[in-house]
Amino acid sequence: MKRNVMVGQSGGPTAAINASLAGIYITAKECGAKTVYGMLNGIQGLLEGRYIDLSEHVKDDLDAELLKRTPASFLGSCRYKLPAAEGNEEVYEKVFATLKELDIEVFIYIGGNDSMDTINKLSKYGQSVGSEIRFIGCPKTVDNDLALTDHTPGYGSAAKYIAISMKELIRDSFTIDFKQGMCTIVEIMGRDAGWLTGAAALSKDEDCDGPDLIYLPEVPFDIESFREKVKVLLAKKVSVVVAVSEGIHTADGTYVCELGNSVDFVDAFGHKQLSGTASYLAGYIANEFGCKTRAIEFSTLQRAGSHIASLTDTNEGYAAGRAAILAADEGKTGLMVVFERLSKHPYVCGTGLRDVDKIANDERVVPREWINEDGDYVTDEFLSYAKPLIRGELVPIMVNGLPKHLNVPDGLRERK
Amino acid sequence: MKRNVMVGQSGGPTAAINASLAGIYITAKECGAKTVYGMLNGIQGLLEGRYIDLSEHVKDDLDAELLKRTPASFLGSCRYKLPAAEGNEEVYEKVFATLKELDIEVFIYIGGNDSMDTINKLSKYGQSVGSEIRFIGCPKTVDNDLALTDHTPGYGSAAKYIAISMKELIRDSFTIDFKQGMCTIVEIMGRDAGWLTGAAALSKDEDCDGPDLIYLPEVPFDIESFREKVKVLLAKKVSVVVAVSEGIHTADGTYVCELGNSVDFVDAFGHKQLSGTASYLAGYIANEFGCKTRAIEFSTLQRAGSHIASLTDTNEGYAAGRAAILAADEGKTGLMVVFERLSKHPYVCGTGLRDVDKIANDERVVPREWINEDGDYVTDEFLSYAKPLIRGELVPIMVNGLPKHLNVPDGLRERK
Numbered sequence: 001m002k003r004n005v006m007v008g009q010s011g012g013p014t015a016a017i018n019a020s021l022a023g024i025y026i027t028a029k030e031c032g033a034k035t036v037y038g039m040l041n042g043i044q045g046l047l048e049g050r051y052i053d054l055s056e057h058v059k060d061d062l063d064a065e066l067l068k069r070t071p072a073s074f075l076g077s078c079r080y081k082l083p084a085a086e087g088n089e090e091v092y093e094k095v096f097a098t099l100k101e102l103d104i105e106v107f108i109y110i111g112g113n114d115s116m117d118t119i120n121k122l123s124k125y126g127q128s129v130g131s132e133i134r135f136i137g138c139p140k141t142v143d144n145d146l147a148l149t150d151h152t153p154g155y156g157s158a159a160k161y162i163a164i165s166m167k168e169l170i171r172d173s174f175t176i177d178f179k180q181g182m183c184t185i186v187e188i189m190g191r192d193a194g195w196l197t198g199a200a201a202l203s204k205d206e207d208c209d210g211p212d213l214i215y216l217p218e219v220p221f222d223i224e225s226f227r228e229k230v231k232v233l234l235a236k237k238v239s240v241v242v243a244v245s246e247g248i249h250t251a252d253g254t255y256v257c258e259l260g261n262s263v264d265f266v267d268a269f270g271h272k273q274l275s276g277t278a279s280y281l282a283g284y285i286a287n288e289f290g291c292k293t294r295a296i297e298f299s300t301l302q303r304a305g306s307h308i309a310s311l312t313d314t315n316e317g318y319a320a321g322r323a324a325i326l327a328a329d330e331g332k333t334g335l336m337v338v339f340e341r342l343s344k345h346p347y348v349c350g351t352g353l354r355d356v357d358k359i360a361n362d363e364r365v366v367p368r369e370w371i372n373e374d375g376d377y378v379t380d381e382f383l384s385y386a387k388p389l390i391r392g393e394l395v396p397i398m399v400n401g402l403p404k405h406l407n408v409p410d411g412l413r414e415r416k
Numbered sequence: 417m418k419r420n421v422m423v424g425q426s427g428g429p430t431a432a433i434n435a436s437l438a439g440i441y442i443t444a445k446e447c448g449a450k451t452v453y454g455m456l457n458g459i460q461g462l463l464e465g466r467y468i469d470l471s472e473h474v475k476d477d478l479d480a481e482l483l484k485r486t487p488a489s490f491l492g493s494c495r496y497k498l499p500a501a502e503g504n505e506e507v508y509e510k511v512f513a514t515l516k517e518l519d520i521e522v523f524i525y526i527g528g529n530d531s532m533d534t535i536n537k538l539s540k541y542g543q544s545v546g547s548e549i550r551f552i553g554c555p556k557t558v559d560n561d562l563a564l565t566d567h568t569p570g571y572g573s574a575a576k577y578i579a580i581s582m583k584e585l586i587r588d589s590f591t592i593d594f595k596q597g598m599c600t601i602v603e604i605m606g607r608d609a610g611w612l613t614g615a616a617a618l619s620k621d622e623d624c625d626g627p628d629l630i631y632l633p634e635v636p637f638d639i640e641s642f643r644e645k646v647k648v649l650l651a652k653k654v655s656v657v658v659a660v661s662e663g664i665h666t667a668d669g670t671y672v673c674e675l676g677n678s679v680d681f682v683d684a685f686g687h688k689q690l691s692g693t694a695s696y697l698a699g700y701i702a703n704e705f706g707c708k709t710r711a712i713e714f715s716t717l718q719r720a721g722s723h724i725a726s727l728t729d730t731n732e733g734y735a736a737g738r739a740a741i742l743a744a745d746e747g748k749t750g751l752m753v754v755f756e757r758l759s760k761h762p763y764v765c766g767t768g769l770r771d772v773d774k775i776a777n778d779e780r781v782v783p784r785e786w787i788n789e790d791g792d793y794v795t796d797e798f799l800s801y802a803k804p805l806i807r808g809e810l811v812p813i814m815v816n817g818l819p820k821h822l823n824v825p826d827g828l829r830e831r832k
Contacts, residue, residue: 013591041593072588079592163818168720171821172488174829175429176495177457181831207821209829238829296715304584308723310817390817401726401806402579405587405623413590413625413654415597 001031001329003105007054008039008046009140010111010118011079013072014154015161015306016317017140018406019394020110021074022067023321024138025054028106031329037102040411043109043118044080047094048416051102052409063406068314069396070405071306076412082118085125092125099133106134106328110321112141112152116336117360123334134328137336137356138320142303144195147362148354149338153320154303156313156389159199161305162188163390165298166203166211166243173294174239180291181234184241186211187278187297191247193365194218196302198378199386200243212240217247218366219375221256223284229376230285246277256280307403311392316349323351347388417447417745419521423470424455424462425556426527426534427495429488430570431577431722432733433556434822435810436526437490438483439737440554441470444522447745453518456827459525459534460496463510464832467518468825479822484730485812486821487722492828498534501541508541515549522550522744526737528557528568532752533776539750550744553752553772554736558719560611563778564770565754569736570719572729572805575615577721578604579806581714582619582627582659589710590655596707597650600657602627603694603713607663609781610634612718614794615802616659628656633663634781635791637672639700645792646701662693672696723819727808732765739767763804 005028009017021038028036036054039046052075058064067074085092099107109119116137123135139146144155166186173184188197194216204210212233215221226242233240249255257276278295286293316339323337335353342348370382396403421444425433437454444452452470455462468491474480483490501508515523523538525531532553539551555562560571582602589600604613610632620626628649631637642658649656665671673692694711702709732755739753751769758764786798812819 009591013588044593070587071584073591076593077591160817164723165717165721167818167821168487168722169716171486171824172429172716172720174824175425175489175493177460177492177832202818205818207823236831238831294715296717297713299710299712300585300588301581301712301717304588305581306584307580312817387816392817393814398809400803401576401728401808402583402618402621405583407623408587408590415652415654416593 001028001033001105003033003103004035004037005033005106005108006037006039006051006099006102006104007108008042008110009073009075009077010042010109010115011077011140012142012303013077014140014142014303015071015157015309016153016313017110018070018074019068019314019317020138020140020153020321022064023318024108024325025058026064027322027325031325038075040409041076042078042080043082043095044078045076046098047091049098050411057406057409066397066404066406068318069306069309069394069403071304074406075409079114081114082121085121095122096126096129096131104133106136106325108136108138108324108328110138110140112143112146113361113363116356119336120334120356120360123356134331134333136324136328136333138324139336139338142196143190143193145193145363145365147359147364150341150349151339151389153313153317155195156310156316157305158196158302159202159386160310160390161302161308162196162199162298163202164308166200167208169296170203170208170211170241173241177238178292180289181237182239182292182294183230183234183282183285184239184294184296185278185281186241186243187246187295188243189298189302190217190245192217192363194245195366197243197245198366198382201378201383202386202390211243212237213242213376214378215242215244215248215376216366216371217245217249218368219371220251221248223250227288231289234289234291244277244281248277307396309394310390311394312389314394319351327353344384417444417449417521419449419519420451420453421449421522421524422453422455422467422515422518422520423524424458424526425489425491425493426458426525426531427493427556428558428719429493430556430558430719431487431573431725432569432729433526434486434490435484435730435733436554436556436569436737438480439734440524440741441474442480443738443741447741454491456825457492458494458496459498459511460494461492462514463507465514466827473822473825482813482820482822484734485722485725485810485819487720490822491825495530497530498537501537511538512542512545512547520549522552522741524552524554524740524744526554526556528559528562529777529779532772535752536750536772536776539772550747550749552740552744552749554740555752555754558612559606559609561609561779561781563775563780566757566765567755567805569729569733571611572726572732573721574612574718575618575802576726576806577718577724578612578615578714579618580724582616583624585712586619586624586627586657589657593654594708596705597653598655598708598710599646599650599698599701600655600710600712601694601697602657602659603662603711604659605714605718606633606661608633608779610661611782613659613661614782614798617794617799618802618806627659628653629658629792630794631658631660631664631792632782632787633661633665634784635787636667637664639666643704647705650705650707660693660697664693723812725810726806727810728805730810735767743769760800
């Protein structure tokens with residue numbers, strides 16, 4: 001690598017996305033890159049000419065360690081969907097003109113499905129106009145729903161946050177023995193894939209019962225069956241805890257949160273913003289049984305909880321960034337870094353590369369056989385899969401009782 | 417101390433309440449107590465004859481360390497209000513008969529305002545019937561609203577959880593530059609006292625803006641003024657973050673959450689269960705400005721987050737338990753352990769004792785002069801007060817990526 005690198009972050013943040021950025025920056029420098037630019041707010045910011053020189057922010061090894069521990073996307077993010085090249089040539093011309101102007105040799109985009117679509121379109125357009133720029137995708141998503149990879153950086157840390165928080169809230173939930181019992185509904189991220197919700201089961205151990213029921217979006221939700229299960233549990237237990245994915249829906253496709261009329265936002269990709277599932281079900285159970293209920297949403301905390309990030313996850317995030325640069329340095333393009341589980345026991349994971357074409361806009365959900373027959377818990381296979389991903393802690397650098405983060409680049413917090 | 421000790425936990429849990437229990441157990445043993453009994457579910461469980469021998473659960477030093485790190489009340493809790501002795505002699509006779517049967521010399525109750533009322537009533541009744549049992553209160557509450565003490569064990573850890581989570585969610589909140597901006601409303605515990613909500617300001621540092629606005633229940637909430645402030649902020653910033661106490665109310669005393677009709681529960685003490693303040697205000701702002709909004713409730717996680725407990729807080733919780741036993745060992749009764757700040761810089765804190773009579777049913781709120789004139793932020797004095805309380809971490813004992821807790825005693829999880 002002799003010239004420059006452009007890197008961007010896209011979609012929802014994770015606790016490992018900046019570990020990938022650190023891996024990209026450090027490896028690019030090792031490979032001889034002159035300048036590593038970071039686009040602010042992804043491809044959308046690049047189109048507006050907004051980018052920074054990363055060396056002005058990551059000045060030494062301590063900064064690199066802080067970057068790994070900084071939650072959310074250090075460079076900012078976007079949900080901009082690159083239009084098809086045909087008929088929108090001016091957008092592509094603008095991107096490539098900027099990249100040429102900055103003498104870019106390698107373009108890395110850290111993101112999920114939609115971001116891989118961007119890499120796919122840019123690399124294809126690049127080939128069509130004879131560009132030599134290499135486009136590589138670096139995976140990231142708390143949802144763990146990218147195709148052709150064993151798992152995705154960001155998932156392990158969010159799963160760890162969920163498992164720890166579940167342990168703590170379950171313990172809290174039975175301290176008081178309410179007359180009619182108590183039912184807590186915990187809403188967890190995951191529109192179509194239940195990987196994160198399933199992680200609630202990781203809390204189960206000799207010191208914790210784990211949640212009593214777990215509902216993933218992969219199986220249609222039946223409210224009658226749910227009510228009967230809760231009824232039986234309430235008769236036995238002081239506290240019943242149920243983990244539900246934000247995306248659970250009935251057999252006819254109606255989201256449970258829509259039953260409570262809480263859908264109020266559709267994003268740039270046409271995805272419904274789901275929220276209110278826990279609150280709807282808590283109200284339902286309170287009405288049915290007169291018991292105390294609590295609705296808890298982990299909300300953005302589950303993806304931003306870098307103070308308890310998984311060391312396995314952040315190390316793998318770093319490795320994914322490193323692999324992306326090494327692939328580009330070898331002249332490869334149009335690929336995404338993937339993870340391959342080389343051994344289950346002991347857990348060993350390596351990186352590979354796959355055509356981004358085969359990954360973009362595809363979605364990997366929890367296999368039906370990893371969910372029990374009743375559709376209200378995950379199986380031991382799911383647990384064996386997820387357990388190694390939450391191991392170890394990237395210990396925060398604590399200053400005055402708070403985790404220290406790398407300072408925010410100018411231009412991210414102000415309205416444009 | 418030659419005979420036995422009875423200890424109970426009452427009210428809402430905190431991350432430091434079991435550190436106090438550890439301090440009580442270990443110090444009682446050092447002072448010569450034969451058996452340290454723990455009532456299950458507080459005085460309510462004791463009335464039902466439910467208690468355990470703590471030595472069967474805390475068998476060695478590792479167990480004691482696990483106990484300190486276990487979230488929620490290890491012994492379970494209750495919200496049982498002891499009736500006045502007059503006319504309810506049978507309740508008191510039952511308690512004292514059980515204590516006599518178990519050869520109890522010292523009775524310690526770990527709790528907040530309502531629990532100190534229990535200590536007050538029991539010690540007065542005890543004196544009236546010539547009992548020699550000593551009754552000592554050990555303070556505990558995340559709300560930090562106990563009178564006559566500088567602060568209360570449990571507050572520091574909850575404040576630390578809030579400050580860390582605020583840092584993380586604020587960082588997450590400006591990653592995407594939404595067209596009309598975004599406003600996040602974070603709802604924090606505190607019905608009448610804004611100590612916890614004020615702790616949101618601890619997140620402010622060179623790497624974090626902190627919340628933009630903070631509303632405590634000590635100052636009437638004016639929705640017009642709130643709207644204008646948010647409007648100005650939305651014009652400048654990609655993301656506006658507002659911390660609100662669950663107990664904020666308008667000048668006429670209407671809780672903001674009542675504006676959204678979310679009050680659905682009144683507890684045994686007649687306290688309204690408040691929830692829905694963030695959700696109401698987020699809806700309000702979305703309607704007014706058409707921006708994206710998020711409502712986040714830290715819910716029980718803020719009091720159960722022992723994985724990031726403050727070392728200062730848990731050490732002090734332990735010290736409070738120790739001081740309670742030492743006071744009882746000296747023959748004192750009808751007192752509560754308090755904290756005295758012996759020095760501000762450097763922070764030095766010692767324990768003292770105050771008449772429980774003067775503490776019970778009283779409430780200490782944030783002084784008006786520690787809130788700014790506009791009533792939408794805390795002052796530097798508040799920050800100087802709170803900062804030392806979140807310092808240091810009680811590092812969790814991690815096993816397979818999760819914090820290990822002491823196993824739950826039998827009889828807490830099952831319906832009675």
